[in-house]
Amino acid sequence: MSAIRLPTVLRPAASGRAVVTVEGTTIRQLLEALQVEFPAMSGQVLTSQGDLHRFVNVYLNDDDVRYLRQLDTPVGPDDVVSILPAVAGGVA
Amino acid sequence: MGSSLQVSSVQLAEMVAHCLRCYPEEGCGLLTGVGETGEVASVYLTRNTAASAQIYTVDPGEHLKVDLAAEAAGVEIIGVFHSHTHTDPWPSPTDVDQAPDPGWHYVLISLRHELPSTRSYRIVDGKISEEPVVVLGGRI
Numbered sequence: 001m002s003a004i005r006l007p008t009v010l011r012p013a014a015s016g017r018a019v020v021t022v023e024g025t026t027i028r029q030l031l032e033a034l035q036v037e038f039p040a041m042s043g044q045v046l047t048s049q050g051d052l053h054r055f056v057n058v059y060l061n062d063d064d065v066r067y068l069r070q071l072d073t074p075v076g077p078d079d080v081v082s083i084l085p086a087v088a089g090g091v092a
Numbered sequence: 093m094g095s096s097l098q099v100s101s102v103q104l105a106e107m108v109a110h111c112l113r114c115y116p117e118e119g120c121g122l123l124t125g126v127g128e129t130g131e132v133a134s135v136y137l138t139r140n141t142a143a144s145a146q147i148y149t150v151d152p153g154e155h156l157k158v159d160l161a162a163e164a165a166g167v168e169i170i171g172v173f174h175s176h177t178h179t180d181p182w183p184s185p186t187d188v189d190q191a192p193d194p195g196w197h198y199v200l201i202s203l204r205h206e207l208p209s210t211r212s213y214r215i216v217d218g219k220i221s222e223e224p225v226v227v228l229g230g231r232i
Contacts, residue, residue: 009193057152085192090147
């Protein structure tokens with residue numbers, strides 16, 4: 001089991017919880033398990049094609065998984081995964 | 093009570109100064125506090141990884157650090173501020189489309205005129221509603 005820290009925007013889908021634990025040994029497995037346990041998150045973290053949503057950032061401890069092995073990044077039981085929405089915008 | 097953003101004069105000055113320093117690129121940063129009250133606990137000045145005069149992206153690594161710092165302080169991220177370098181402080185279609193959290197406060201600082209102008213908004217389901225920015229000791 002690994003801990004996943006949720007951003008405030010996803011917490012309503014997890015009954016208000018800021019941290020949840022799910023089974024998995026890779027980021028992909030954890031996120032898939034997250035969407036199974038909390039169906040309201042479907043499509044918000046992983047796309048229907050199983051890719052990481054472009055406006056979502058996932059971290060393994062302090063590292064953005066896009067700079068590691070992305071969804072295939074291994075996760076151990078003492079690791080903490082964080083999900084945060086990308087924060088962007090602008091006049092254009 | 094309606095929604096409002098409550099900041100100190102020092103926090104407001106920090107946001108504006110950061111955006112002026114980032115010019116001609118858009119400046120950006122995150123606000124932490126208690127969501128229900130709209131009271132800003134801390135302002136975090138972040139890097140715009142887009143490095144653009146027209147779009148901004150808060151550095152993802154810095155975003156995580158702010159999130160962790162907020163958690164340690166018993167608060168949460170409650171909003172974002174960014175600058176419009178040559179247009180008015182009104183959320184653009186891009187700002188609305190990419191607003192990450194309906195619970196957040198979206199602060200816009202316009203550098204269009206000599207005197208920077210600051211406004212705050214809530215963006216929920218694509219709808220924009222302006223809220224007052226209450227400066228401790230005054231109101232703008």
